[in-house]
Amino acid sequence: MTETIDTSTPLGRPIKRKEDAKLLHGRTNWTDNIQLPGTLHMAILRSPYAHAKITKLDVTPALSRPNVIAAYGADELGDLNGSIPCVWPVVDDIVMPDFPSLAKGVVRHVGDCVAVVLATDPVHAADALEAIEVDYEPLPAVVNMQDAIKGGTLVHEDAANNVCYNYPFATGENYDDVKAKADVVVTRQWANQRLIPAFMEPRSVVAAPMGMSDEMTVWSSTQIPHVLRVLMALVTGIPENNLRIIAPDVGGGFGGKLQLYREEVLVTQLARKLGRPVKWTETRSEDMVATHHGRDHIQTIEIAATKDGKILGLKVHLLADMGAYLQIITPGIPILGMFMYPAIYKMDAYDFHCTGVFTNKTPTDAYRGAGRPEATYAIERIVDELAAELDMDPMELRKKNWIKHEEFPFTTVAGLTYDTGNYEAATAKALDLFGMDELRAEQKRRRESGDTVQLGIGISTFTEMCGLAPSRTLGALKYVAGGWEHATIRMLPTGKVELVTGTSPHGQGHETAWSQIASSILGIPVEDIEVVHSDTGRAPYGMDTYGSRSLAVGGQAIKKAAENLIEKARIIAAHQLECSPGDLEFVGGEFKVKGDPEKAQAIGAVAFEAFTAHNLPDGVEPTLQGEATVDPEDFSYPHGTHLAAMEVDTETGKVTLRKYVAVDDVGNQVNPMIVEGQVHGGLAQGIGQALYEGAFYDEDGLPLNANLSTYLIPAAPDLPSFITDRTTTPSTTHPLGTKGVGEAGAIASTPAIINGIVDALRPMGVTDVAMPATPMTVWKTIQSANQAAKGGQA
Amino acid sequence: MIPAAFDYTRATTVDEALTALASSDDAKILGGGQSLLPVLRQRLNAPELIVDCSAIDEIKGIDAGGDKVTIGAGATHHAVMNDPAVKASVELLAQATETVADPQIRHRGTLGGSLAHADPRADQPPVALALDAEFTIAGPSGKRTVPASEFFIGPFETAVGEDELLVSVAFPKYDGWGSHYEKFNRTAQAWSIVGIAAAVRMDGGKIAEARIGLTNVGGTPVRATAVEQALVGASSMAEIAAAAERASDGIEPFADEDADVEFRKHLARVLTKRAVAKAAGIE
Numbered sequence A: 001m002t003e004t005i006d007t008s009t010p011l012g013r014p015i016k017r018k019e020d021a022k023l024l025h026g027r028t029n030w031t032d033n034i035q036l037p038g039t040l041h042m043a044i045l046r047s048p049y050a051h052a053k054i055t056k057l058d059v060t061p062a063l064s065r066p067n068v069i070a071a072y073g074a075d076e077l078g079d080l081n082g083s084i085p086c087v088w089p090v091v092d093d094i095v096m097p098d099f100p101s102l103a104k105g106v107v108r109h110v111g112d113c114v115a116v117v118l119a120t121d122p123v124h125a126a127d128a129l130e131a132i133e134v135d136y137e138p139l140p141a142v143v144n145m146q147d148a149i150k151g152g153t154l155v156h157e158d159a160a161n162n163v164c165y166n167y168p169f170a171t172g173e174n175y176d177d178v179k180a181k182a183d184v185v186v187t188r189q190w191a192n193q194r195l196i197p198a199f200m201e202p203r204s205v206v207a208a209p210m211g212m213s214d215e216m217t218v219w220s221s222t223q224i225p226h227v228l229r230v231l232m233a234l235v236t237g238i239p240e241n242n243l244r245i246i247a248p249d250v251g252g253g254f255g256g257k258l259q260l261y262r263e264e265v266l267v268t269q270l271a272r273k274l275g276r277p278v279k280w281t282e283t284r285s286e287d288m289v290a291t292h293h294g295r296d297h298i299q300t301i302e303i304a305a306t307k308d309g310k311i312l313g314l315k316v317h318l319l320a321d322m323g324a325y326l327q328i329i330t331p332g333i334p335i336l337g338m339f340m341y342p343a344i345y346k347m348d349a350y351d352f353h354c355t356g357v358f359t360n361k362t363p364t365d366a367y368r369g370a371g372r373p374e375a376t377y378a379i380e381r382i383v384d385e386l387a388a389e390l391d392m393d394p395m396e397l398r399k400k401n402w403i404k405h406e407e408f409p410f411t412t413v414a415g416l417t418y419d420t421g422n423y424e425a426a427t428a429k430a431l432d433l434f435g436m437d438e439l440r441a442e443q444k445r446r447r448e449s450g451d452t453v454q455l456g457i458g459i460s461t462f463t464e465m466c467g468l469a470p471s472r473t474l475g476a477l478k479y480v481a482g483g484w485e486h487a488t489i490r491m492l493p494t495g496k497v498e499l500v501t502g503t504s505p506h507g508q509g510h511e512t513a514w515s516q517i518a519s520s521i522l523g524i525p526v527e528d529i530e531v532v533h534s535d536t537g538r539a540p541y542g543m544d545t546y547g548s549r550s551l552a553v554g555g556q557a558i559k560k561a562a563e564n565l566i567e568k569a570r571i572i573a574a575h576q577l578e579c580s581p582g583d584l585e586f587v588g589g590e591f592k593v594k595g596d597p598e599k600a601q602a603i604g605a606v607a608f609e610a611f612t613a614h615n616l617p618d619g620v621e622p623t624l625q626g627e628a629t630v631d632p633e634d635f636s637y638p639h640g641t642h643l644a645a646m647e648v649d650t651e652t653g654k655v656t657l658r659k660y661v662a663v664d665d666v667g668n669q670v671n672p673m674i675v676e677g678q679v680h681g682g683l684a685q686g687i688g689q690a691l692y693e694g695a696f697y698d699e700d701g702l703p704l705n706a707n708l709s710t711y712l713i714p715a716a717p718d719l720p721s722f723i724t725d726r727t728t729t730p731s732t733t734h735p736l737g738t739k740g741v742g743e744a745g746a747i748a749s750t751p752a753i754i755n756g757i758v759d760a761l762r763p764m765g766v767t768d769v770a771m772p773a774t775p776m777t778v779w780k781t782i783q784s785a786n787q788a789a790k791g792g793q794a
Numbered sequence B: 001m002i003p004a005a006f007d008y009t010r011a012t013t014v015d016e017a018l019t020a021l022a023s024s025d026d027a028k029i030l031g032g033g034q035s036l037l038p039v040l041r042q043r044l045n046a047p048e049l050i051v052d053c054s055a056i057d058e059i060k061g062i063d064a065g066g067d068k069v070t071i072g073a074g075a076t077h078h079a080v081m082n083d084p085a086v087k088a089s090v091e092l093l094a095q096a097t098e099t100v101a102d103p104q105i106r107h108r109g110t111l112g113g114s115l116a117h118a119d120p121r122a123d124q125p126p127v128a129l130a131l132d133a134e135f136t137i138a139g140p141s142g143k144r145t146v147p148a149s150e151f152f153i154g155p156f157e158t159a160v161g162e163d164e165l166l167v168s169v170a171f172p173k174y175d176g177w178g179s180h181y182e183k184f185n186r187t188a189q190a191w192s193i194v195g196i197a198a199a200v201r202m203d204g205g206k207i208a209e210a211r212i213g214l215t216n217v218g219g220t221p222v223r224a225t226a227v228e229q230a231l232v233g234a235s236s237m238a239e240i241a242a243a244a245e246r247a248s249d250g251i252e253p254f255a256d257e258d259a260d261v262e263f264r265k266h267l268a269r270v271l272t273k274r275a276v277a278k279a280a281g282i283e
């Protein structure tokens, strides 16, 4: 079936995704599908210990195994054993230990790379790992952050007390002064547990030296081909101009592929050394221990308020688990969250402190939301606790403290200036869709009858910051790269369009949405626009895709590039139509002479003139294209109100999400269907954190559930049909009026779910439930509340 | 992950399978592969020879002649749960099978594979135990039958010998019984934390006879005989609840991330109450 697309206004339409036919028919080009003649397959011997000395490593026995061509440990690899850089040293005195691709004498987490085997097929490479002779002397493992900072066993000799950095940040009035004026102070401690990104397509990388040139081409299942190119050049010493990075079809990332991984460096270095293509594709078992993890903060949060519910100040103390090494932006993740703890609330003082801690676990780094979900969880949970303490309705407390729509732009206590927002509108719509009054009535009935199944209502009125920019702000935060984005739009002689973007989609639907933006400006049908991306050879400039930045930042570049193209075309058209450029208006893809509509030239015709160059005005260069590199004015601040109705079976502890309403304000929408998809996926992941997911370790630092049969991810049958809607408060700092949407669902939903469970159980004396709220956790929480109640009576 | 190398042969008759098994002292039968392949891929086991029995038609049928429903070991979960005779006469088995994994796995995995694998978390073994199924096993010296009470020996250990093949499982007919399989897990596709297989024969609004099997409360499926006895004559929720209190009698559950010993025992009691109530149609 073909859709009829009104090309005059493709913006804001739920056009079906261009990408999907290819994906659904299996005409995909995953990295692992790339088959180059002469390829060597790499297999990795990984540490089974969390912390150990390598007392013996002999790779030579592997060499006599069938089909094996080479094998290396750190010693054999020598200078090619590149170290992974950290590009976000958040403070001057941060400890940044060496992070070699292959461990040098000591392994520091289960999954650490010890040695590699290269064979002519993957099966024999895997088999030959068994032949490597390796002995370990196990060392005590640093697992728990609270113990780690007391000293004792060190993950790295140079990190005293296992501390990577300390980051204090206090803004507004003095917190202690403000606290002294408060009637109520509520303090809580929460574990925002470690999560595994668990994208669908495992990581895979192929590197091939191009025999006839100096070029090295690297295909990788990555979110960041452009950033990867810079980092790979720095790590390997391969001149950047000789490196071409291609991210072919990429099956999800969620931040987990916003990385330069050891395996990418190893494959590239070995392809160079051996002069042959080298390939590595991870197994799921490797992925669960070797792809970076997310979250893992212990949050101590304190809120001070007056007795009538005015929030005065907030104090946050974090322990943030870095894991065993720093990946590219590991230390920065909690700092992104730092700005978001005050969220939508007005207050006078904010006191933040974060300690980054090394442990013998997989390194952490960005995972959907990166810092903002942790912050949102803590603030939205403590606001509920404050409401309970004050015996106020949690929504009333929020209304009393949030920034009112007429107060925007508003500079928060954390120093961010929110351009726009309308929390009242999103909340009113959400309450309407939710049926709050009926649900509260049912909750009352269940409480009164002592029903086994109790009902709770969870609220999350979240905001977040996304599209990190401008670049100078990132510089001030000590982030080593910028926040700009690039687009080039090229009109081809046949009237088709090549839109080159620096964003790097891996499931988001940029090909469709970017075409819609360009189409709305150029008047060229969406299907005549090809979006070129994720290949540094074809799309040389870009900052890639993460942090809900692609539309918020990249969209601006597309708009500006299209406008630049039209300006050039206008000059050519005026010459053809024998009028001055100022006499032309551009409508529906045509230049028309004002007042003489018969005289017109379509943009495609202009493109052909620019191609033949037979009749161009003096001083105008042939070819028709527009380029723009945009550094946005500011972040964008999506927000929304999410409501969850939670059923808790008090006899078994099993929790059921009965109803979920998400009203998001992401500004103007380019394609509401894609927005919808982003919200749904984000919700599933945020709910996953609340109810199902968590990577846990035993006291020796061994992972307890590093597989998909025990690390549970919700699937369709585990989730209700979400009720979603939007309010539209266009961003004023973004020319398209758009904000980000990629992370919103994951940021908003976690506290809504836990607030709902606690609300259901509060009459029993429950004030907190640990995540993930498994049946056993919920049941034990109820048991101890019952015990406490009995103790109180005795 | 990638399994270690192995030899492979495909049998099309029971005899061929037995001959192949006899040819190696480290052979493994492949049924639907839904448990064996994960074991091989994680290199938890590396047999020398795989004897693929998924093409043996003579062990795939379901026969309801006489007073039993006899199910071939090679019948898939999908075939079992949709078979009219199973649904009519061994409904509890159909109900438990429906809760196994997801449709893709149920189209591959077999009843015989599940029973022979004897994973403590598996949903069909307690049904076979509670319903007194009879197992027919073929070996070098012919066929023998083993009652369910002697079939399950330990975790991943059954009465089937290394050189033997489970051929079929015969269930007595339970026409007219009420039944329910109560599976308790965290996500729809996850394994049971605890499962309760309950079948009851009602007489005049009272439970006349009950059969209860418990999943994942020990190394083997457990028959809750104390509950079965206590249920006789029960006609109210209170009586069922009182009887179900005995579901944790004598069980020795293990602890894992999903449930410690105390919680597993608690679940056994609560879920037994619920399963029996549903089977009996008592609220």
Ligand SMILES: Cc1cc2nc3c(=O)[nH]c(=O)nc-3n(C[C@H](O)[C@H](O)[C@H](O)COP(=O)(O)OP(=O)(O)OC[C@H]3O[C@@H](n4cnc5c(N)ncnc54)[C@H](O)[C@@H]3O)c2cc1C
Pocket: B028, B029, B030, B031, B032, B033, B034, B035, B036, B037, B038, B053, B073, B074, B099, B100, B101, B102, B105, B108, B109, B110, B111, B112, B113, B114, B115, B116, B117, B119, B121, B122, B123, B124, B160, B164, B165, B166, B167, B189, B190, B191, B192
């Ligand atoms: C993701 C996933 C989720 C699952 N969830 C559940 C669940 O919720 N509940 C549940 O009960 N099961 C579950 N299973 C297991 C599933 O039911 C398997 O199909 C079943 O346990 C094994 O049957 P199979 O035919 O696949 O056996 P195979 O994997 O082929 O074999 C399993 C074992 O039995 C032996 N064997 C097989 N057939 C015979 C025979 N005829 N005679 C003697 N030995 C034989 C094999 O040698 C092997 O040791 C799940 C499996 C997967 C992969």
